[in-house]
Amino acid sequence: xxxxxxxxxxxxxxxxxxxxxxxxxxxxxxxxxxxxxxxxxxxxxxxxxxxxxxxxxxxxxxxxxxxxxxxxxxxxxxxxxxxxxxxxxxxxxxxxxxxxxxxxxxxxxxxxxxxxxxxxxxxx
Amino acid sequence: xxxxxxxxxxxxxxxxxxxxxxxxxxxxxxxxxxxxxxxxxxxxxxxxxxxxxxxxxxxxxxxxxxxxxxxxxxxxxxxxxxxxxxxxxxxxxxxxxxxxxxxxxxxxxxxxxxxxxxxxxxxxxxxxxxxxxxxxxxxxxxxxxxxxxxxxxxxxxxxxxxxxxxxxxxxxxxxxxxxxxxxxxxxxxxxxxxxxxxxxxxxxxxxxxxxxxxxxxxxxxxxxxxxxxxxxxxxx
Numbered sequence: 001x002x003x004x005x006x007x008x009x010x011x012x013x014x015x016x017x018x019x020x021x022x023x024x025x026x027x028x029x030x031x032x033x034x035x036x037x038x039x040x041x042x043x044x045x046x047x048x049x050x051x052x053x054x055x056x057x058x059x060x061x062x063x064x065x066x067x068x069x070x071x072x073x074x075x076x077x078x079x080x081x082x083x084x085x086x087x088x089x090x091x092x093x094x095x096x097x098x099x100x101x102x103x104x105x106x107x108x109x110x111x112x113x114x115x116x117x118x119x120x121x122x123x124x
Numbered sequence: 125x126x127x128x129x130x131x132x133x134x135x136x137x138x139x140x141x142x143x144x145x146x147x148x149x150x151x152x153x154x155x156x157x158x159x160x161x162x163x164x165x166x167x168x169x170x171x172x173x174x175x176x177x178x179x180x181x182x183x184x185x186x187x188x189x190x191x192x193x194x195x196x197x198x199x200x201x202x203x204x205x206x207x208x209x210x211x212x213x214x215x216x217x218x219x220x221x222x223x224x225x226x227x228x229x230x231x232x233x234x235x236x237x238x239x240x241x242x243x244x245x246x247x248x249x250x251x252x253x254x255x256x257x258x259x260x261x262x263x264x265x266x267x268x269x270x271x272x273x274x275x276x277x278x279x280x281x282x283x284x285x286x287x288x289x290x291x292x293x294x295x296x297x298x299x300x301x302x303x304x305x306x307x308x309x310x311x312x313x314x315x316x317x318x319x320x321x322x323x324x325x326x327x328x329x330x331x332x333x334x335x336x337x338x339x340x341x342x343x344x345x346x347x348x349x350x351x352x353x354x355x356x357x358x359x360x
Contacts, residue, residue, distance in 0.1 A: 059254045062246060062305050071285050109255055109290030111283045118285055 028095035029088070031077040037068055044096075047073075051106075070106065075114055083117035167230075167249035168299055169326040169354035170310075171333050171342060172222060176318040179221040182208055187315030188225075191300060193284040203274035203289075205297045206312060220360065223312065223321070226251060226272040226297035227345065227353030234264035234273065243294075249326075249354050250299050258293040265294060269346050272296045299323075326354060 037043060037050070050068050057063040066072050077092040078085050085092040086107050093112070097104040111118060188206045189196040197204065206225035212218070232251045234243045242257035243264050253264075253273075265273045273296040276289060283289050286302040300310035308314075313321040324333030336342075342356040 055256060059252065059256070060244065060246065062248070062301065064305055074285070108279070109283065109288040109293070111285040111288070113282075113285065115285040118282075122284075 026095040026099040027090060028092055029079045029081070029090050030092055031079050031085070034076055036072075036076070070110055071115060074112065075116075078112075078114040078117075083114040084112050086112035164247075165327055166247075166325050167327040167354060168304060169228065169249070169324065169333060169356065170299075170313065171322040171324075171336055172355065172357050173318075173320045173322070174220050174222045174357055174359045176320040177221045177223065177316075178318060179210060179219070181221075181317065183315045183317055184208075184223050184312035184321065187311040188297070191284070191303075191311035192287045192298075193280075193282070193289065199278070201275075201277040203276060203295055205272075205274070205295070222357060222360070224270060224272070224345075225312075225355070226268075226299075227270050227351070227355045228297075228299060229354070230352035231350065233267040233269065233351065237263040237267040239263065246301075248304075250301055250304070251296075252298055252301065253294055253296065255288065255290065255293040255295070260292040260294065262294060268296075269349055269351075 038046075051070055051073075054065060054068045054070070057065065058069070074085050079087065079091060082088070086094050086104070089095065089098070091112075093104055093107075106112075185206050185208055186196070188194065192205060194205060195202045206223050209222060209224050211220050211222070213220075228249055228251050230245075230249065232243070232245055234251065235245055238244075239261060240257045240259055242254045242259070243251070244254060245251050260275065262275055265271075265275060273294050275294050276291050279291045280289055287298075289295060300308070300312075303310060309323050310321075313323040322333050322336065324331040326334055326337070328334055337356060340358060342358045343360045344351075344353045344356055345360070
């Protein structure tokens, strides 16, 4: 019993050390940034639920809530350098998804580019 | 004994009252069921005047390609949402030119066969593919009598931010749903130099399209199938 407790105590001491080691969050290019839907920590955890809900509303009912649309997210969070959320390793979406090893398949169909930039390029 | 009877009477009175109240919501619900007609207030459709549709003119196709980011047929497998066809009545020699695309049927066969529910009809009559659900089986392409749908074979880049498209899914004319939701007309209707494509709400008796289909002869392609397409042709 004493041995088990001592092992637990050692483990408890290890965890904070491990946590500080891995808590180096990825550095990402947040574009213009800002807080228009909810605060960043909430968004980090829940943005996928908002996007999934929004996508069904838009596709099936045509209810286009611009505030939580993917297009609106990209509008602010695309890099100010290349107008994209996916172009580089430190782009807004890519940096975290790569860090968390979560496959990012939105952009197989959706454009990751700011619409104004797309329009400028395609109206030439 | 009589006390009990009074209570019993009161109970009966009260329950009568409760019953009366519950009938009221019942009636309300009945009205709501009628209110479903509101959902059918809008049915988007098109009327195509084939007499004005010039042979060799491809403007609607080009406008569609530009609006929706289609290549316009660079590769043989590339998507095509609208195409121009020339038809000839062999017995009389009369030639007609017309655009053919998704006919946005009231009873779409593509929706019937879809195993995942990706093919669906919106409340306003537009038939769409929810590409989040599409598994690319292409049953809908086989079911469509108008050959209106295409499969995306190759990975795509540089899509229009308003028109997401991607490999492994089936797609077709969306009636420019992203434009309609913003109160605009479909790109092909705007681009037609002869104003041959009239777009509007078939269910609004005062709309231009509804007035016109009431007064001039128009036909549905393969009307024998009973699909009631939302796209009608004049002078066919």
